[in-house]
Amino acid sequence: MSKIIQGKFKIVSNKKAGCDYYKMTISAREVVKAASPGQFVHLRCIEGNQPLLRRPFSFHRLNSDNFEILYEVVGQGTRLLTKRKKGEKIDVLGPLGNGFDVKGANIILVAGGMGVAPLFALAEHIVHSSQFIVHSKKKKLYVLIGARKKNHILCERDFRRLGTEVLVSTEDGSKGRRGLITDSLKSLLSTIDYRLSTIYACGPKEMLKELSNISARFNISAYGSLEENMACGVGACLGCAVETKRGYERICKEGPVFNLKDIKW
Ligand SMILES: Cc1cc2nc3c(=O)[nH]c(=O)nc-3n(C[C@H](O)[C@H](O)[C@H](O)COP(=O)(O)OP(=O)(O)OC[C@H]3O[C@@H](n4cnc5c(N)ncnc54)[C@H](O)[C@@H]3O)c2cc1C
Ligand code: FES
Structure with missing residues (x-):
């Protein structure tokens, strides 16, 4: 399992990428080094406690020094995220979750x-x-x-x-x-x-x-x-549980990537 890092990292850019879509690039070499596709970061959208909970976003691109997220503006957290400026620091927790395991021709x-x-x-x-x-x-x-x-x-x-x-x-x-x-x-x-x-x-x-x-x-x-609303993002609160054929599993910890045949739909 990859090392989880928590820290404040510099925003390289935060630009509109479509009607309600934005791309944010964050300079975080140590996070990128530990990350793989399918994993995610839990971001504190703004300094301070409103909203209190972090929001989860997948790695959209992983370069050597930076990672990028692609996000849709849907509510309070993502709206606040659009206001974040180049050069500011953002609180990042990650990489989290399991990621994709590539196989097949x-x-x-x-x-x-x-x-x-x-x-x-x-x-x-x-x-x-x-x-x-x-x-x-x-x-x-x-x-x-x-x-x-x-x-x-x-x-x-x-x-x-x-x-x-x-x-x-x-x-x-x-x-x-x-x-x-x-x-x-x-x-x-x-x-x-x-x-x-x-x-x-x-x-x-x-x-x-x-x-x-x-x-x-x-x-x-x-x-x-899979997606679910998340609180802790690290497997502690059980708020993101999904029913599988093995019992309940946490999307943030055992997931977010699951073999779809294992899910009880
Ligand atoms: C693993 C994972 C990866 C994801 N990757 C992406 C991605 O790459 N791009 C993307 O656009 N989206 C992604 N999402 C979805 C993204 O996390 C949500 O769209 C985002 O959290 C919405 O936040 P919001 O505050 O804008 O929306 P809101 O709907 O306002 O809030 C989202 C959730 O936060 C909680 N919340 C909000 N307010 C409160 C409150 N007052 N009290 C308690 N709980 C509250 C609730 O659980 C709420 O449903 C991902 C989700 C997961 C689980
Ligand atoms: S969000 Fe807390 S266990 Fe997954």
Whole structure:
């Protein structure tokens, strides 16, 4: 298990990245050294106690000195986070959680909405660590990005720049294929040799549940990053428990990445 660090680290940038989306880069070499894709940081959004609780965010990019988070403004904490300025220090706790364990020949990343956040770090890791040859005929890295509508599709260009095969779908048909991302996945699986594929996913619970059904039907492995409101983030309060076939487990400690077949939906 990686070392958990708590400290104040400098904000390198905090910029708008779409309608309600921001990217924040934080200079924290020691956190980055201990981190892997799928893990997260628990951030104190602002100096002081209001809000008291930290907020969890996945690593979106891991560079040698910096990490980046991609976040959507949804409530008090994330609203306050948008006000943080370059040069200020932010209280970081992390890396936390288990992260993705990459295996399989074909890799299929399935991102629903903000689910692109951890999956981009995973795609970069796979491509740059040469565990995977992007243009190999034998192995492929597919990225499926789904959202309600066009302006909620994030990081498409970034994924394409990595050389991955990107498929986009929107529920209203404003970009890519019309419909649910899980339908795009079923179409993809019917056109490729999926037997040695592994799915890594992040997105809404209903999407992950459907992925669990699809993976059972096609007999392939599927791992998903789960979300729950978190208090401590380090396994102490049990506030983030999810029911699995082994009993209750903590998303912040045993997760956030779970084999989807283990979850009691
Ligand atoms: C492992 C993990 C990774 C995540 N990664 C990302 C990511 O990369 N990008 C992203 O955009 N989102 C991510 N999220 C979701 C993100 O953490 C939430 O969107 C964020 O916490 C919202 O905070 P908020 O204060 O803006 O929203 P709010 O809805 O105001 O607050 C979020 C939660 O904080 C708690 N809370 C708020 N106010 C109070 C109160 N007064 N008393 C007690 N509890 C309170 C509640 O549990 C509440 O539901 C992730 C979540 C998890 C679990
Ligand atoms: S948030 Fe406290 S145990 Fe997970």
